[in-house]
Amino acid sequence: MSHLTPAARDAIEASDVVIGYRTYLDLIPELLEGREVISSQMMKEVDRSRQALDLAAAGRTVSLVSGGDPGIYAMAGLVFEMARESGEDLSFDIKVIPGIAALNACAARLGAPLMHDFAAISLSDLLTPWEVIERRLEAAAMADFVIVLYNPRSKKRTEQIVRAREIIMAHRSPETPVGIVTAATRENEEITLTSLGEMLSGEIGMQSCVVIGNSNTVRWHDFMVTPRGYRDKYTL
Amino acid sequence: MSHLTPAARDAIEASDVVIGYRTYLDLIPELLEGREVISSQMMKEVDRSRQALDLAAAGRTVSLVSGGDPGIYAMAGLVFEMARESGEDLSFDIKVIPGIAALNACAARLGAPLMHDFAAISLSDLLTPWEVIERRLEAAAMADFVIVLYNPRSKKRTEQIVRAREIIMAHRSPETPVGIVTAATRENEEITLTSLGEMLSGEIGMQSCVVIGNSNTVRWHDFMVTPRGYRDKYTL
Numbered sequence: 001m002s003h004l005t006p007a008a009r010d011a012i013e014a015s016d017v018v019i020g021y022r023t024y025l026d027l028i029p030e031l032l033e034g035r036e037v038i039s040s041q042m043m044k045e046v047d048r049s050r051q052a053l054d055l056a057a058a059g060r061t062v063s064l065v066s067g068g069d070p071g072i073y074a075m076a077g078l079v080f081e082m083a084r085e086s087g088e089d090l091s092f093d094i095k096v097i098p099g100i101a102a103l104n105a106c107a108a109r110l111g112a113p114l115m116h117d118f119a120a121i122s123l124s125d126l127l128t129p130w131e132v133i134e135r136r137l138e139a140a141a142m143a144d145f146v147i148v149l150y151n152p153r154s155k156k157r158t159e160q161i162v163r164a165r166e167i168i169m170a171h172r173s174p175e176t177p178v179g180i181v182t183a184a185t186r187e188n189e190e191i192t193l194t195s196l197g198e199m200l201s202g203e204i205g206m207q208s209c210v211v212i213g214n215s216n217t218v219r220w221h222d223f224m225v226t227p228r229g230y231r232d233k234y235t236l
Numbered sequence: 237m238s239h240l241t242p243a244a245r246d247a248i249e250a251s252d253v254v255i256g257y258r259t260y261l262d263l264i265p266e267l268l269e270g271r272e273v274i275s276s277q278m279m280k281e282v283d284r285s286r287q288a289l290d291l292a293a294a295g296r297t298v299s300l301v302s303g304g305d306p307g308i309y310a311m312a313g314l315v316f317e318m319a320r321e322s323g324e325d326l327s328f329d330i331k332v333i334p335g336i337a338a339l340n341a342c343a344a345r346l347g348a349p350l351m352h353d354f355a356a357i358s359l360s361d362l363l364t365p366w367e368v369i370e371r372r373l374e375a376a377a378m379a380d381f382v383i384v385l386y387n388p389r390s391k392k393r394t395e396q397i398v399r400a401r402e403i404i405m406a407h408r409s410p411e412t413p414v415g416i417v418t419a420a421t422r423e424n425e426e427i428t429l430t431s432l433g434e435m436l437s438g439e440i441g442m443q444s445c446v447v448i449g450n451s452n453t454v455r456w457h458d459f460m461v462t463p464r465g466y467r468d469k470y471t472l
Contacts, residue, residue, distance in 0.1 A: 002243035005336065010238065071343040073464075077351030080461040090457055098336050098344035100241065107307040108334035115313030116364070117372050119355040119381060127465035128352070132380070136353050139379035143372045145355060221326055225316040228309075229363035 001027055003100040003185055011097050012063045019052050020065030028065075049078045056092045069101035073122055073150055103148045105184035106209040109191050111223030113179060113211045118146035123153070123160040130160075137164050141171040146217065146226055149210040161204060165196065168212060172196060177219040182208040193224060237263055239336040239421055247333050248299045255288050256301030264301075285314045292328045305337035309358055309386055339384045341420035342445040345427050347459025349415060349447045354382035359389070359396040366396070373400050377407040382453065382462055385446040397440060401432065404448060408432060413449040415460045416440055429460060 012018055012031045022039040025032060040048055052064040066075040076096045083090060107114045119140035125133060140147050147168065152161045174197030182190040182205060192202045196212060204210060217226040248254055248267045258275040261268060276284055288300040302311040312332045319326060343350040355376035361369060376383050383404065388397045404412075410433030418426040418441060428438045432448060440446060453462040 002246065003241045003334065005239045005241055007238035069340050069344075071340065071348055072350050073352075076344075077348035077461060077464050080348050080456065080459055081463050084454075084456045084461065094347075094459070096344040096348065098239065098340040100334050100336065101340060104305050104307065104334040104337060104340065108305075108312075108332040111330075112307055112313035112316050112332065114308050114356075116309075117355065117357045117369075119353065119376070120350075121353045133353075136379045136381060139375040139381075140355070143375035144368070145372060145375075218320075220316065220320045223316055223330070225313060225320065227317050228313050 003105070004028070005097070005099065008097045008099060011095070012065070014061060015063040016060045017052075017055050017062045018065060019048050019055075019062060021048075021067070024065050024067050045075065045078055046082070049075065049082050052079065053083055053086070056094075057088075059092075066099070069099040069104070071096050071098060072101040072103065072120070074101075100185070102150065102181075102184055102209045106148070106179070106181035106211060109181050109184055109189070110179035110193070110211055111220075111225050113146055113177075113213060113217060113224045113226050114148075115226045115228045116146060116214060116216070118148060120148045120150060121164075122150040123164055124151035124157065125160065133160075134163070134167065137167045141168040144171075144214045146214045147212040149212070151206070152208055152210045153204045154206050161210070162200065165199060169196060172212075172215060174198075176215070177213040177217050177224045178202075179211040179224045180204055180208055181211070184209065193219060193222060239341070240264070241333070241335065244333045244335060247331070248301070250297060251299040252296045253288075253291050253298045254301060255284050255291075255298060257284075257303070260301050260303050281311065281314055282318070285311065285318050288315065289319055289322070292330075293324075295328075302335070305335040305340070307332050307334060308337040308339065308356070310337075336421070338386065338417075338420055338445045342384070342415070342417035342447060345417050345420055345425070346415035346429070346447055347456075347461050349382055349413075349449060349453060349460045349462050350384075351462045351464045352382060352450060352452070354384060356384045356386060357400075358386040359400055360387035360393065361396065369396075370399070370403065373403045377404040380407075380450045382450045383448040385448070387442070388444055388446045389440045390442050397446070398436065401435060405432060408448075408451060410434075412451070413453050413455040413460045414438075415447040416444055417447070418444040420445065429455060429458060 017036040019038045025039045052062045055062045070076040176196040178194050178199045180192040180202045253272040255274040261275045288298045291298045306312040412432040414430050414435045416428040416438045
């Protein structure tokens with residue numbers, strides 16, 4: 001839990017109830033003592049948010065725990081969507097505590113790939129039409145953004161990453177550095193430095209984030225670095 | 237310092253020397269005790285990185301402190317650029333500790349604007365040609381990314397934000413929600429919720445981040461929320 005901020009810790013310690021996916025709650029046993037704990041398995045996000053909102057409406061102080069940053073492709077949005085959908089007046093306060101998102105953690109592990117403009121794109125088409133995702137891949141590739149791919153592949157979704165690479169390859173060299181980070185900051189963390197041409201031979205799964213360099217990104221030792229352009233301005 | 241992670245704290249505590257911009261070091265006096273401290277004023281990034289690298293090469297353990305996340309438009313890249321430029325073999329280890337970047341903090345303060353694909357774009361044309369920035373603004377606007385603008389305006393650069401809004405307005409309604417967060421998580425933090433049409437009347441400065449919603453982003457109470465699409469899939 002070396003990336004849990006004091007602000008997040010304080011929020012949990014100020015709560016009566018802590019709700020979260022079991023795997024995350026298991027990481028913070030000392031923060032759960034003396035509190036009501038509602039843990040659940042994967043894929044129950046809607047239930048978890050509903051419970052958090054109901055308990056808050058009943059006057060309890062509730063922490064809904066999310067992995068990474070709750071504000072980046074995570075639980076914060078669902079809570080607001082559901083609260084809004086209920087149509088009732090908001091009788092309690094909702095606060096989002098920022099966290100280290102996968103993109104922050106993966107970038108750090110890879111060196112410094114996000115030194116210039118970047119686009120985060122989720123390849124999951126469960127909630128987003130694939131045409132919209134393709135359009136974003138195309139736009140990001142064309143305009144030379146560093147690209148961070150979330151949800152690149154699962155057991156059932158295996159073709160999206162193949163197609164994404166194809167779209168990006170139309171605009172970028174096969175030598176473009178690519179970093180794959182799986183389970184960043186967790187015990188089973190794995191880091192692979194590869195290239196756009198070779199990336200599909202790397203292990204990419206549900207817990208992976210794939211970072212594709214822009215046209216200036218270089219590989220240097222075991223690092224992936226996107227220069228900002230200081231070299232042209234200063235003598236380094 | 238409620239957003240300084242234990243990992244960052246540990247890294248500083250394991251160092252012989254701490255180097256950083258004075259304003260940031262002033263926030264962590266208790267971590268500086270008993271260590272050599274090299275603080276400097278704004279705009280000395282190149283000097284700071286050079287010192288950090290020289291001291292590390294001499295065998296010292298050095299922390300180079302950055303605000304936000306050193307890996308997002310910040311110091312990490314410069315360190316790697318300079319180390320690489322020196323042409324020498326790397327005789328020491330370089331580790332990047334991820335942090336809460338402006339985009340994480342600003343998103344949290346605004347509600348949940350980054351629940352869907354987003355692009356981070358810096359409007360500073362000091363190190364990047366303006367044509368490249370315009371092309372990215374155009375691509376991000378066209379493909380309906382949520383857009384996070386870094387370095388939106390300074391005393392000298394006042395026209396970039398005007399032009400950026402114009403480009404985005406060609407693809408998005410003037411009612412699109414926009415959030416402006418200045419000095420996120422600092423004492424002088426300011427949050428403004430406005431719209432693409434009205435955003436230029438808000439206070440935008442050097443320390444601001446501007447978040448422009450996608451075509452689905454809504455304003456709800458004092459929050460800016462980008463729905464993920466759960467509504468279409470589940471009964472909320």
